[in-house]
Amino acid sequence: MKQSTTSNVDVKGALVKKGAFHGFLTSSPIALLPLFLFLLVFFLWPIGALTGNAFKSNEGAFTFSNVTMLFQDPYRMAFKNSITLGLLSGLVGAIPGLAIAMAIEKQGNQTLKKFIASISGVLANTGGVPLAFMFLAAFGPAGLVISALKSVGLDLYGLGFTLFSFTGLIIVYAYFQIPIMVIVITPALTSLRKEWKDSAANLGASKFHYWQKVGLPILMPSFIACYLLLFASAFSAFATARALTVGNIALVPLQIGALVDGNVTINQANLGYALAFGMIIISLVAMIPYIWIQNRTARWQVR
Amino acid sequence: MSKDSLTVKGLSRQFGSVLALDNFNINVAKGELVALLGPSGCGKTTALRIIAGLEKSNTGSVTLNGKVITDEAAHTRNMGMVFQAYSLFPHLSVAENVAFGLKMRKVAKKKRDKKVGSILELVGLGNHHKRFAHQLSGGQQQRVALARALVIEPEVLLLDEPLSALDAQVRTNLREEIRRLQLSLGTTTLFVTHDQEEAMAISDRVGVMSNGRLEQIDTPDVLYNTPATAFVANFVGVMNHIPGVRSGKSVSIFGDSYKVRNLDGGDGHVVALIRPEQLDVEEAKKHGNARVVTRSFLGASSRIICELTDGTIVQSLKPSSESGGLHPGEMVNLSINTKEVLIANA
Amino acid sequence: MASAMKKNFAANLVLIVTGIFIFFPLYAATEFSLRNGAEHTHGFAAYRWIFAQSGFIENLGITLRVTSLAVVLNLLIMVPTVTWLHLSGQRYKRLVEILTILPLIFPVVALATGAQLAMPDFMQNSVYELSFFYVVIAMPYTYRALDIGLSGHPLSTITNAARNLGASWLKTLSSVVIPTIRPSILAALFLMVALSLGEFTLAQLLHWSTFPVWVTNVSQQNVIGATALAIGSLFFAWILLFGFSFLGSKNSTTVQEEE
Numbered sequence: 001m002k003q004s005t006t007s008n009v010d011v012k013g014a015l016v017k018k019g020a021f022h023g024f025l026t027s028s029p030i031a032l033l034p035l036f037l038f039l040l041v042f043f044l045w046p047i048g049a050l051t052g053n054a055f056k057s058n059e060g061a062f063t064f065s066n067v068t069m070l071f072q073d074p075y076r077m078a079f080k081n082s083i084t085l086g087l088l089s090g091l092v093g094a095i096p097g098l099a100i101a102m103a104i105e106k107q108g109n110q111t112l113k114k115f116i117a118s119i120s121g122v123l124a125n126t127g128g129v130p131l132a133f134m135f136l137a138a139f140g141p142a143g144l145v146i147s148a149l150k151s152v153g154l155d156l157y158g159l160g161f162t163l164f165s166f167t168g169l170i171i172v173y174a175y176f177q178i179p180i181m182v183i184v185i186t187p188a189l190t191s192l193r194k195e196w197k198d199s200a201a202n203l204g205a206s207k208f209h210y211w212q213k214v215g216l217p218i219l220m221p222s223f224i225a226c227y228l229l230l231f232a233s234a235f236s237a238f239a240t241a242r243a244l245t246v247g248n249i250a251l252v253p254l255q256i257g258a259l260v261d262g263n264v265t266i267n268q269a270n271l272g273y274a275l276a277f278g279m280i281i282i283s284l285v286a287m288i289p290y291i292w293i294q295n296r297t298a299r300w301q302v303r
Numbered sequence: 304m305s306k307d308s309l310t311v312k313g314l315s316r317q318f319g320s321v322l323a324l325d326n327f328n329i330n331v332a333k334g335e336l337v338a339l340l341g342p343s344g345c346g347k348t349t350a351l352r353i354i355a356g357l358e359k360s361n362t363g364s365v366t367l368n369g370k371v372i373t374d375e376a377a378h379t380r381n382m383g384m385v386f387q388a389y390s391l392f393p394h395l396s397v398a399e400n401v402a403f404g405l406k407m408r409k410v411a412k413k414k415r416d417k418k419v420g421s422i423l424e425l426v427g428l429g430n431h432h433k434r435f436a437h438q439l440s441g442g443q444q445q446r447v448a449l450a451r452a453l454v455i456e457p458e459v460l461l462l463d464e465p466l467s468a469l470d471a472q473v474r475t476n477l478r479e480e481i482r483r484l485q486l487s488l489g490t491t492t493l494f495v496t497h498d499q500e501e502a503m504a505i506s507d508r509v510g511v512m513s514n515g516r517l518e519q520i521d522t523p524d525v526l527y528n529t530p531a532t533a534f535v536a537n538f539v540g541v542m543n544h545i546p547g548v549r550s551g552k553s554v555s556i557f558g559d560s561y562k563v564r565n566l567d568g569g570d571g572h573v574v575a576l577i578r579p580e581q582l583d584v585e586e587a588k589k590h591g592n593a594r595v596v597t598r599s600f601l602g603a604s605s606r607i608i609c610e611l612t613d614g615t616i617v618q619s620l621k622p623s624s625e626s627g628g629l630h631p632g633e634m635v636n637l638s639i640n641t642k643e644v645l646i647a648n649a
Numbered sequence: 650m651a652s653a654m655k656k657n658f659a660a661n662l663v664l665i666v667t668g669i670f671i672f673f674p675l676y677a678a679t680e681f682s683l684r685n686g687a688e689h690t691h692g693f694a695a696y697r698w699i700f701a702q703s704g705f706i707e708n709l710g711i712t713l714r715v716t717s718l719a720v721v722l723n724l725l726i727m728v729p730t731v732t733w734l735h736l737s738g739q740r741y742k743r744l745v746e747i748l749t750i751l752p753l754i755f756p757v758v759a760l761a762t763g764a765q766l767a768m769p770d771f772m773q774n775s776v777y778e779l780s781f782f783y784v785v786i787a788m789p790y791t792y793r794a795l796d797i798g799l800s801g802h803p804l805s806t807i808t809n810a811a812r813n814l815g816a817s818w819l820k821t822l823s824s825v826v827i828p829t830i831r832p833s834i835l836a837a838l839f840l841m842v843a844l845s846l847g848e849f850t851l852a853q854l855l856h857w858s859t860f861p862v863w864v865t866n867v868s869q870q871n872v873i874g875a876t877a878l879a880i881g882s883l884f885f886a887w888i889l890l891f892g893f894s895f896l897g898s899k900n901s902t903t904v905q906e907e908e
Binding site: 193195196198199200201202203204205206209213214217218 | 355356357376377378379380381382383384386388389390391392393394403404406407408448451452455
Binding site for chain 3: 029031032034035036038039042043045046047048049050053096099100102103104106107118119121122123125126127128129130131133134135136137138139143144145175232235236238239242243252253256257260261272273276277279280283284287288291
């Protein structure tokens with residue numbers, strides 16, 4: 001119980017000493033400076049620059065002409081295609097994704113869950129040429145599935161189907177859209193408390209009624225949010241679209257790509273920025289509701 | 304038998320290698336509040352969930368008002384259930400939550416609103432119709448859950464540790480409210496808890512469970528004064544374990560002889576189970592058989608903690624007026640003021 | 650027991666059908682990649698071809714170096730910031746949450762055009778400019794991984810306890826804070842690596858040759874080889890992630906329910 005007074009002072013001194021790391025404990029937001037600067041330089045500045053140039057004419061004057069050109073073909077077509085692709089691919093990913101996520105929850109096996117979580121992680125990041133070639137091997141003109149069907153008399157390519165089409169894109173996109181959906185909707189599913197299911201049953205709701213009156217209404221905001229995420233993902237996808245289409249489908253990311261690649265006259269440089277700006281606007285329209293919904297439902301997902 | 308609302312016979316439930324329920328039987332009379340009391344893992348919640356229809360048993364039957372409901376789905380049993388927490392639907396308001404069961408039963412809107420209004424008044428939340436779960440305190444949420452379960456006028460009310468997640472003060476108040484409601488509505492109630500004070504305070508009868516079996520079911524008084532097994536004796540209320548020597552039907556403690564209440568067990572060194580109020584403390588004039596450790600003033604009573612010569616710690620509960628003169632470190636004489644004692648193995 | 654099987658029947662059916670759709674292209678591609686040209690025999694010729702390609706080592710090296718820098722940048726910027734937020738900066742959490750989710754909103758294609766426009770020449774002349782942008786693109790995910798991981802621990806409480814027991818700030822950070830949050834750091838870094846190894850769009854549009862870009866170009870020449878490359882990298886990433894999920898999981902936040 002006895003302590004020498006000197007060691008007491010030493011200990012106290014250490015606590016009060018304003019050493020190099022005492023500043024770490026400061027609650028001044030100066031600690032956020034590195035992050036702010038980083039985002040400013042490598043994010044806000046590029047975005048700001050391109051927004052500025054979207055409204056510049058070749059002489060440097062302010063103009064809307066770049067943006068108005070977006071409403072004419074071929075750019076109008078590209079936007080229409082990209083938006084449609086986003087909407088459809090979103091559905092094709094969201095609905096099966098939800099069903100699969102529900103099936104996984106139902107199944108309950110822990111190892112299976114881990115397995116699926118890791119596959120989903122990999123598949124969600126799969127895209128571009130590797131993905132395209134995988135599908136070529138299965139659904140390309142000489143693909144396994146196509147040949148197998150041909151041998152039983154069903155010539156899909158003869159009937160007009162081709163992987164290098166809008167439909168093909170949607171099929172291929174599904175390969176990473178569905179895993180993204182599974183990853184993003186699973187937290188919402190697990191936040192469906194067992195007590196709600198039990199209470200509903202206890203109060204007289206059959207399984208169907210539970211889903212109709214409790215389960216789906218609670219899930220709906222998250223489902224919509226995830227759908228928006230999938231929309232944005234398909235709308236902005238570049239690598240896979242570039243691998244599968246050979247310029248036969250007008251898509252905004254590809255057009256920007258073409259302009260950036262340098263096949264461009266001076267006149268069209270600012271057009272590229274206008275296109276990028278258009279992409280940003282549409283993305284904002286989808287993602288801001290996404291963020292807003294996720295914030296609000298986080299309240300229910302106490303876990 | 305016809306007075307019984309709920310009859311449970313021979314319920315067993317196995318989870319893998321664990322026997323959660325082992326031949327569980329219970330009868331609950333109409334309007335009775337029975338508590339199932341026990342430590343976690345004793346099977347009380349499993350029994351409740353089987354009765355509710357949320358789980359299936361391996362063997363046994365559940366009968367409600369003469370009708371066997373063992374195989375009926377949960378949503379057709381017409382029982383009200385309140386869970387420990389989180390049971391309110393987050394996307395519905397308080398009023399909508401309470402109305403849920405009535406909606407399932409296709410009660411007309413006017414009648415529904417009237418019933419919801421009156422039950423919310425009854426639980427003291429008449430002004431909270433439009434609130435949502437996350438805007439309510441824990442105690443308020445549980446009261447809404449209670450209202451929701453009672454408004455459908457269930458045959459049986461099942462409560463699964465409804466107070467365990469609440470603060471101490473809220474717990475005490477809410478348990479009285481539950482009892483008050485249950486009595487005024489005459490609802491047959493089965494109440495699961497691990498808090499023995501809670502169970503004893505408001506129940507007509509208490510069933511003590513351990514390892515999937517029902518050890519004893521009796522009124523609180525009987526349970527406290529004449530526990531049937533050592534487990535019940537230790538779980539309900541506080542018990543001192545005082546060493547003694549037994550021979551045949553009598554046991555020697557502190558040099559005096561007492562009659563042994565339980566008939567099983569052998570002779571030799573045993574432990575006597577003595578309630579704090581059965582232990583008297585007196586200042587020792589010459590030698591004593593214990594030394595005072597602390598005296599805790601609890602208001603009308605005081606708790607005197609003493610240490611026996613062999614190191615055993617015991618406590619006595621006496622009116623404060625009688626124990627004012629006792630101080631830590633003092634030698635005292637302990638004696639037992641009953642004639643019959645319960646014995647357990649040492 | 651039989652009813653439990655029936656209950657899971659629909660779930661199992663969905664999972665089996667999903668399994669077929671997921672694995673079929675994989676199977677087709679694997680089979681294809683093992684073919685020996687036009688003959689109907691199988692072998693690893695295509696895989697040998699990959700390694701024989703000039704540029705394989707070089708481009709892999711470029712990607713690995715870019716990834717390493719991205720990881721270091723992440724460590725320097727994200728980890729201290731999130732740790733500070735949890736220790737003394739709770740007030741600013743909302744603000745940072747909004748900031749870090751911004752990159753998610755803006756398409757990478759758009760960012761690429763802006764980068765080309767805005768970045769000074771010395772940046773644009775180095776492939777390492779990619780590292781900086783990768784950190785930005787990964788930010789929504791890395792921030793969240795760190796935030797969720799750190800939330801599972803009462804950081805301010807344990808640092809206060811350590812300080813109270815006499816540890817200097819340096820000692821507190823090194824022997825208490827860092828070991829506690831190490832799994833979260835690993836998780837965030839792993840996200841960074843996964844993104845960086847596979848990132849194509851930004852690299853392509855900024856005219857850099859990284860491994861994914863090289864793979865795309867090389868694929869034009871040899872269909873079987875390209876398929877082998879695709880399958881190979883997929884399985885490799887898969888094994889990596891699967892193994893990692895077991896590594897990180899031993900710290901998984903077990904939030905206790907109220908007693």
